[in-house]
Amino acid sequence: MPQLVCKETKTEGSGANLDRQEVRNDAKRPLPEAGNCHFFVQRKKRFCKMTVKSGADYCGEHTPVTDQMADSELRVPCPYDPKHTCAASRIEKHLKICNFKPPDKLPEYLVPGINRGSSSLKDKEKMALSQVPDEKLINIIGMLMTTYKATIEGNIELEYLEHSVLQEELNNPEYGPGVLKHLIQNASLLGHLKASGLLDLGNMFIEFGSGRGQLTYWLTKAVPDPSTCEFVLVDRASQRHKFDNRLKDTEQIKLLRLRADISDLSLSHVQSQLPEKKVVGISKHLCGAATDLSIRCLTKTLDETELGGLIIALCCHHRCDWTSYVGKKFLIEQGYTEEYFPLLCSLSSWATCGSGKPRSKMKDQEDNNPNKESTKVQSSEISHNTEKESQLNIDRYTRLQLDQSTREEIGRQAKRILDYGRLKYLEENTKLDLKLKYYTDTSISLENVLIVSTPREDLTG
Numbered sequence: 001m002p003q004l005v006c007k008e009t010k011t012e013g014s015g016a017n018l019d020r021q022e023v024r025n026d027a028k029r030p031l032p033e034a035g036n037c038h039f040f041v042q043r044k045k046r047f048c049k050m051t052v053k054s055g056a057d058y059c060g061e062h063t064p065v066t067d068q069m070a071d072s073e074l075r076v077p078c079p080y081d082p083k084h085t086c087a088a089s090r091i092e093k094h095l096k097i098c099n100f101k102p103p104d105k106l107p108e109y110l111v112p113g114i115n116r117g118s119s120s121l122k123d124k125e126k127m128a129l130s131q132v133p134d135e136k137l138i139n140i141i142g143m144l145m146t147t148y149k150a151t152i153e154g155n156i157e158l159e160y161l162e163h164s165v166l167q168e169e170l171n172n173p174e175y176g177p178g179v180l181k182h183l184i185q186n187a188s189l190l191g192h193l194k195a196s197g198l199l200d201l202g203n204m205f206i207e208f209g210s211g212r213g214q215l216t217y218w219l220t221k222a223v224p225d226p227s228t229c230e231f232v233l234v235d236r237a238s239q240r241h242k243f244d245n246r247l248k249d250t251e252q253i254k255l256l257r258l259r260a261d262i263s264d265l266s267l268s269h270v271q272s273q274l275p276e277k278k279v280v281g282i283s284k285h286l287c288g289a290a291t292d293l294s295i296r297c298l299t300k301t302l303d304e305t306e307l308g309g310l311i312i313a314l315c316c317h318h319r320c321d322w323t324s325y326v327g328k329k330f331l332i333e334q335g336y337t338e339e340y341f342p343l344l345c346s347l348s349s350w351a352t353c354g355s356g357k358p359r360s361k362m363k364d365q366e367d368n369n370p371n372k373e374s375t376k377v378q379s380s381e382i383s384h385n386t387e388k389e390s391q392l393n394i395d396r397y398t399r400l401q402l403d404q405s406t407r408e409e410i411g412r413q414a415k416r417i418l419d420y421g422r423l424k425y426l427e428e429n430t431k432l433d434l435k436l437k438y439y440t441d442t443s444i445s446l447e448n449v450l451i452v453s454t455p456r457e458d459l460t461g
Contacts, residue, residue, distance in 0.1 A: 037050045110265065
């Protein structure tokens, strides 16, 4: 039988049980919403959002353990996923319906590791740039700058597009910058799909790393006749507040959501149900290695003639790994070894986190915060261990003449080299014409480059 949750385990985790009177006496903490759990999640600095039974203060997951409780009332960790618990008396019933229950039989479209890739060596733990000797760091920076100048510089088009389907949303005065930046990016992605002629055909659109499915939702509005298309959303997590829920009552739209890891997804088994349709792969900000898994999924689990096009907005190059990366051949031709790959990925992070802007923004917020003194005490505990390391990095960058703007440019060049390797792989494994393009301004997103299939010149004549 699974181990019972004891009092200590219940109170030492992510929060502490607080009643309303304690919260009222502590002005720094908000009150829980009426009808919601009174368990305060320390990690998230808020109360649990689960609803409670009438007359109860806590949800089942956070009900305090007392000496008067019978063993049957105690909660035990779920054997399938110990992150959640269940009443001991109901464990057998819970195991039959638990969302984390392993399937008795995998669906045909899941083939473990089919898109993972291969490597002669195991992926090594990435070495922090601060641990790389100066000579080695300067050497790889020189290499990437040479590669960028020889193969990429001047070859990336700037093309900010829009689509009329999002015009009303973009002009909504109630939306703030956080909402608008996603709408602007989606509008440009739809614009590129239209410019490539991919909205005019009865395609099967597959959104990798779909999250809440916002891009696919607007795609269904942009396609002239969505009843001729199939829409598939792929994500390994179960999302809340999904946009595709708004389309459930729309009968003419065929929509399928697959909960799957892209590394295990075989599109041939999905696409075989509709053999007459071309597949168009899309994604927006698919992090690191997931981009490579998606590219391999499109090229290795489909026949060349079944792939109608793709558009992938690239993101988080520092999270790439050598095993799954598809552009190995290009990098090896340029003189990069597997040993250099983690360093190239690490350097790419300079493009998005080397400006110091987030720190400046945090400082401005601190200066305008009426409780600034208590905030400084909390933040000092977090930053104390990193201040010395940050100062060492600053001293090193000064010695090597790598100021912020220089590091940002090096990071951008590292990103584009990784992207160009992916482009070369796609050119060798598909019949598509492909380009790298800037699809939005850096003020909207620092991750503003996409790979897009463009209309074939021999067909557009």
